[in-house]
Amino acid sequence: MAIAEATKTILQDFEGGQIAFSKDGKLLDRESTTRLSEFLWTTVDDAFQYSNKHKDTIPTDRSLLDFFLEKIEGTGFSPAEKEACIESCRLWGAYVGDPVERQSLKFFCLEECVDESNVFVASTYERILDHVSQSARQHGYIRFNQPVVKIESSPRQDPNARHQITLTTASGERFQFDEVVVTCPLGWLKRNKSAFAPELPPRLTQAIDSISYGRLEKIYATFPRAFWHTPLTTTPNGPADQPTNHGQPTFAQFFDPVYVAHPEDIPWNQEFLSLAALPPSCAHPTLLFYTYGPCATYIVHKLASLDPSPQEHHAFLDSFLHPFYSRLPGYSATSPDCTPLAFAATQWQNDPYAGNGSYCNFQTGLERGDSDIEVMREAVGPERGVWFAGEHTAPFVALGTTTGAFWSGERAAAQVCDLYGLGKAGIGAARDDSLPSGCK
Numbered sequence: 054m055a056i057a058e059a060t061k062t063i064l065q066d067f068e069g070g071q072i073a074f075s076k077d078g079k080l081l082d083r084e085s086t087t088r089l090s091e092f093l094w095t096t097v098d099d100a101f102q103y104s105n106k107h108k109d110t111i112p113t114d115r116s117l118l119d120f121f122l123e124k125i126e127g128t129g130f131s132p133a134e135k136e137a138c139i140e141s142c143r144l145w146g147a148y149v150g151d152p153v154e155r156q157s158l159k160f161f162c163l164e165e166c167v168d169e170s171n172v173f174v175a176s177t178y179e180r181i182l183d184h185v186s187q188s189a190r191q192h193g194y195i196r197f198n199q200p201v202v203k204i205e206s207s208p209r210q211d212p213n214a215r216h217q218i219t220l221t222t223a224s225g226e227r228f229q230f231d232e233v234v235v236t237c238p239l240g241w242l243k244r245n246k247s248a249f250a251p252e253l254p255p256r257l258t259q260a261i262d263s264i265s266y267g268r269l270e271k272i273y274a275t276f277p278r279a280f281w282h283t284p285l286t287t288t289p290n291g292p293a294d295q296p297t298n299h300g301q302p303t304f305a306q307f308f309d310p311v312y313v314a315h316p317e318d319i320p321w322n323q324e325f326l327s328l329a330a331l332p333p334s335c336a337h338p339t340l341l342f343y344t345y346g347p348c349a350t351y352i353v354h355k356l357a358s359l360d361p362s363p364q365e366h367h368a369f370l371d372s373f374l375h376p377f378y379s380r381l382p383g384y385s386a387t388s389p390d391c392t393p394l395a396f397a398a399t400q401w402q403n404d405p406y407a408g409n410g411s412y413c414n415f416q417t418g419l420e421r422g423d424s425d426i427e428v429m430r431e432a433v434g435p436e437r438g439v440w441f442a443g444e445h446t447a448p449f450v451a452l453g454t455t456t457g458a459f460w461s462g463e464r465a466a467a468q469v470c471d472l473y474g475l476g477k478a479g480i481g482a483a484r485d486d487s488l489p490s491g492c493k
């Protein structure tokens with residue numbers, strides 16, 4: 054937040070403006086949407102507390118969905134409302150990149166975030182990146198498009214001698230360093246353990262294998278005008294007796310639709326954020342859809358298999374999103390305002406340098422999630438001079454985030470400074486692993 058403020062980055066704290074569509078594509082009334090949202094976030098808070106308090110005894114196969122189901126049973130909701138609650142809690146998938154039934158309850162506490170407002174970086178990370186990269190650009194030697202394929206280091210025989218690490222790039226160039234901070238994503242580490250010579254120690258290898266890597270993707274759909282921001286007196290598909298004016302929706306949730314043909318074994322829940330709701334200087338007539346888990350994998354595989362022509366991509370993405378944006382208030386099949394101008398879809402799962410995914414998450418079956426993170430933070434720095442940084446080594450409260458990635462870089466820099474007895478001017482305060490719902 055301090056860097057955002059210092060760089061005059063524009064932030065947006067989205068409040069309200071939420072709409073939701075039932076499985077049969079009907080817009081829920083405002084009261085039901087609010088009730089579902091309150092249930093969702095209250096239960097998430099309860100689950101954080103529960104996970105934090107009972108981490109040592111919660112069975113590894115217990116999921117966040119199990120916790121939700123238990124809570125839902127304890128409510129006086131009707132069967133239809135209970136079903137809507139379950140659909141609503143699937144939103145968690147868009148936070149971590151995999152379905153809620155895969156979210157470990159035992160290590161759910163590692164998903165807790167910095168206890169401040171959850172802001173959207175409206176003017177993009179441009180100024181923040183410019184700020185944090187200043188020193189590296191001024192004093193460093195940056196090689197783009199030179200992937201590292203080998204990291205060779207030998208344990209020191211003499212504890213007073215310097216480390217010696219040799220990096221080999223894909224083009225065969227070799228470079229020597231005293232210390233190396235590896236910031237390759239966790240997904241890359243999982244697939245490239247053989248890049249390290251000698252082999253990484255078994256406990257570190259186990260930690261890399263144990264923590265999962267998520268499958269979150271984004272699709273941006275841009276229209277000539279934000280037609281969904283048109284105040285309406287009637288909605289195209291809502292029951293006649295419901296409150297009809299939903300104002301300017303900023304966030305929409307679509308429960309697993311029965312009105313869309315899709316692979317039977319893949320839940321097709323979707324959600325979007327309206328970038329038209331950003332402050333005027335940053336607003337776009339764009340819907341930002343988040344896809345996750347098997348649905349996201351399906352989309353990126355499909356995109357990779359298409360003819361690379363922009364028309365094919367456009368047609369495929371429109372066929373995927375049309376069933377959803379066409380449900381919005383203000384939509385008219387005959388209005389040019391409601392026909393997308395362009396789509397942009399991420400394909401992190403197809404990108405080896407993104408680790409073929411998004412960021413770390415904590416899935417059922419995980420046994421030592423917190424200690425795995427600690428082991429990755431230590432890496433083989435003291436013995437071999439090879440340190441790890443990146444979101445997967447962040448303080449617990451910032452795992453999987455840009456803030457956490459930045460803090461982890463400061464932590465790795467401090468570890469190297471400690472080794473050489475250097476001062477830490479310019480490095481932010483050390484962060485501990487305390488969590489908002491309790492202490493470590």
Ligand SMILES: Cc1cc2nc3c(=O)[nH]c(=O)nc-3n(C[C@H](O)[C@H](O)[C@H](O)COP(=O)(O)OP(=O)(O)OC[C@H]3O[C@@H](n4cnc5c(N)ncnc54)[C@H](O)[C@@H]3O)c2cc1C
Nearest residue numbers: 200201237238269270406411412443444453454455456458
């Ligand atoms: C869809 C999506 C939405 C997200 N939303 C948010 C959000 O709302 N808020 C938030 O805080 N975070 C969000 N994140 C997470 C955030 O983007 C990451 O936590 C952060 O970028 C991680 O930074 P990093 O430096 O650890 O890794 P990266 O940003 O992945 O950087 C790793 C770098 O290493 C390079 N690299 C990889 N392999 C090699 C190699 N062999 N040799 C040389 N270089 C290599 C890569 O090219 C890349 O530049 C989101 C991520 C995704 C995918």
